[in-house]
Every structure is written in C-alpha cells, then in structure tokens.
Amino acid sequence: MQTTISGYLADGCGRCAHFATDHCKARHWQRELILLRDIVTTTPLTETIKWGAPCYTYEDKNVLMIAAFKDCAFISFFKGSLLKDTSGLLNKAGENSNSGMLIKFTGVDQIQKATPTILELIQQAIEVEKQGLQVPKSNEMIPIPEELTEMFAQHEGFQEAFEALTPGRQKGYLLHFSQAKQSSTRIDRIEKNLTKIFQGKGLHDR
Numbered sequence: 001m002q003t004t005i006s007g008y009l010a011d012g013c014g015r016c017a018h019f020a021t022d023h024c025k026a027r028h029w030q031r032e033l034i035l036l037r038d039i040v041t042t043t044p045l046t047e048t049i050k051w052g053a054p055c056y057t058y059e060d061k062n063v064l065m066i067a068a069f070k071d072c073a074f075i076s077f078f079k080g081s082l083l084k085d086t087s088g089l090l091n092k093a094g095e096n097s098n099s100g101m102l103i104k105f106t107g108v109d110q111i112q113k114a115t116p117t118i119l120e121l122i123q124q125a126i127e128v129e130k131q132g133l134q135v136p137k138s139n140e141m142i143p144i145p146e147e148l149t150e151m152f153a154q155h156e157g158f159q160e161a162f163e164a165l166t167p168g169r170q171k172g173y174l175l176h177f178s179q180a181k182q183s184s185t186r187i188d189r190i191e192k193n194l195t196k197i198f199q200g201k202g203l204h205d206r
Helices: 005-011 030-042 108-130 148-153 158-163 169-180 181-190 196-198
Strands: 046-050 053-058 061-071 072-077 101-105
Touching: 005 030, 005 046, 005 053, 030 053, 030 061, 030 072, 030 108, 053 108, 061 108, 072 108, 108 158, 148 158, 148 169, 148 181, 158 169, 158 196, 169 181, 181 196
Parallel strands: none
Antiparallel strands: 046 053, 053 061, 061 072, 072 101
C-alpha cells in the first residue's frame, strides 16, 4: 500500500492491480488531485496518508480525504452530514451512509470554480471537530413483529423493559425475532428471551 502523498499522486494507492500503470485512477485524475491538494494544504489541516490515499486531520481527528474513482476525482468529508451545504455540491458517500459526504470533480475548471465552497466547507469541518460534534446514529428501526406487540399486551411491563434497552440491543432482538419465517417460531424466540429483556440484557449477554 502507498505510504507517501507524492507516491499516491504519481502511482496510486497500491491497493489494486492497476497500481503504477496507466489504468490507475489517481494517474488519470492527477491534475485534479494535485489542485485539490493545493487547496486543502492552505488550511490548518495536517496532511497524512491513510488507506493509501491523502488524508487530512485536525488534532488527530480525520476530517477529509482526496482520492479518485474511475469516473472522477473527489474530496470526501468524514462528517459531511453535519455540514451546511448551501451550494448543493455534497453527495452521500454511499447509499447507506449517514455520515460521509463527498464532492465529485471531472475537470480542473470545476475545482477552480468550487474553491471558495471547498474552503468554506473545510472551515465548517474544522469547527465540527473543535466542538466535538458527532453524527447522530440512525434511528431507523426494524418493524416490530405482530407477535412482539401481542407479547407486550400479555406481559405487564414488558414493553417498557424492551423500550428501555439500548437501540443496539433492541435492533438485535428485532432481527432475531423477525428472521424466523413461522409465527410460532417468532413467539418461541420472544418467550425464550423474556427474562433477559426484563433484566436489560442484550441477545448475546449472559
């Protein structure tokens, strides 16, 4: 894996067979990556290399990376969802990502035009770290099986005990219950875990 910034810009990250070849994504978008680096290095961020690509930190906290996909160069903010993006340039880093956001570029002119926005977003990202802000965990929950709702009604205090569990423990139980195809199996799984839930324990706790 690549260990230097100059090496990355010249030959890529070293994580695939295209390393140091003309098929390397970093080589293809080299001009764009160099310009992005020039912009980022004017800020108070510290330059390092992680996962074979340029990474920029503030007081040892990861703030952003610059890298390339096959179809673009990009700048990626680790806590991008906390940034106010009035320009509308930020995109989700992945379909299931609720934290990382990135801006894609396919030309030097695009980066030049977006430079004020990039600098403003970097300043916001630094403030996020100064304030110690964290991306809220997703509140999306797995649907509650009908059998569990019925058990709530049958056992006094059961619903309150379940809702008092941490979100992670609730999710673990809901997955375990919902994965059973037969209603009788779901009921059996719920009954076997009644005591643990009342005790505030997770599915795999003893």
